Amino acid sequence: MNEIKILIVEDDPLIAADIEQCLNNIDFQVSSVVYNTEDAVHQLEKNTPDAVLLDINLGEITDGIDIADLINKKFQLPFLYITSHADRQTIERAKKTQPAGYIIKPFDERDILAGLEIALYNYSQRKNITQPVLSYTQINKHLSRTLSEREFEILQAIYDGKTNQQMAESLFVSVNTVKTHITNIYLKLDVASRTSAIARIRGWI
Amino acid sequence: MNEIKILIVEDDPLIAADIEQCLNNIDFQVSSVVYNTEDAVHQLEKNTPDAVLLDINLGEITDGIDIADLINKKFQLPFLYITSHADRQTIERAKKTQPAGYIIKPFDERDILAGLEIALYNYSQRKNITQPVLSYTQINKHLSRTLSEREFEILQAIYDGKTNQQMAESLFVSVNTVKTHITNIYLKLDVASRTSAIARIRGWI
């Protein structure tokens, strides 16, 4: 059984029930169903869910997008819009809140399943990323003389704090070869040491 | 006119044409339509798009999820799946590639508009997260034996790619002193070189 708790914000009781039914079918727990902003805030504070499904039009002055703003400011939870509003203006406003998804009514169980699974997974991954991965193309975008793939491998190893000896072993080449590659990398990056190479590419990744 | 270029990977020519039509209607440029993995890779390399729409089932050994893996490894572009496969197994595999969205067929112009707009916006926002500066307290949170302020200064200089000589000059101390500090930093960080020190703290900032 899934322990993931979802908060539903939807002013139409019929649709709310429908969403709730879907969530039950796909083994998500509904932490609460609320019909307005005030209750939504209350639930977010007292019974913090793992993710939120937001209707945009709530028939009051504040709407789902305002709630999204609040989630970003105070709670930092993943949320998805479920709405029938798919016009440019609404999407334009909605995207600025960086939602994890945008499900357009009439929705389908699978839309919610896929949307939530991806939202939750992405959220959990992003929470513990700080290790930015080097990208070959990303680095080369900044260079007139581009790195070869082998050189890029070496640069990655330097970035990971490896010694020349370790690189030689893991790449099955001699230390001399590693040194040659490094010399060429330094030429292209216009640096003269490992640490300055790392500092140089830091802004690029 | 929108200059955003989208790559479509879809093996069914009818659906591909349909997607292309949708993109045109909502003012996105189609950079290319490809039917298999090989062409997809080629397009990614030669005519890098701003985002990718991926069908999962391509009727070959490799599928859209493999292409997604490749995008993450080498290109780091936002991508959305457009597929009729919405079973748990597929979603489970797909979510691991951290897609920006998952559009289930039969799709609708608005699904694509909302999905792409949000994907592109989120991507652009996440890209310019400013490189966090080293923070003294942040580093020490992770250490049992904390760095002194002087040691932290030295660590910053290492992080910036400075040599011991340069540090000695800018801090008005002897190179020997710098070395002593560095030795102590290494002890506390449990590393044995500048580069591994940088790699170690990378996860903390």
Added chain:
DNA sequence: ACTATCATCACCCCTAAGTATGATTTTGAA
């Protein structure tokens, strides 16, 4: 007053890192 931490410096030794130069082989594009 005693102790711990910090910042400072010195000297020795050793190795990893970096520089210079040159060579061979493979491969892919013109």
Added chain:
DNA sequence: TTCAAAATCATACTTAGGGGTGATGATAGT
């Protein structure tokens, strides 16, 4: 086929980085 780039390796040299040990004065906490 020819040419250029890439990957491989070698040898020799220089230097920066790192390990070990020990010492001194300053400061702050118990």
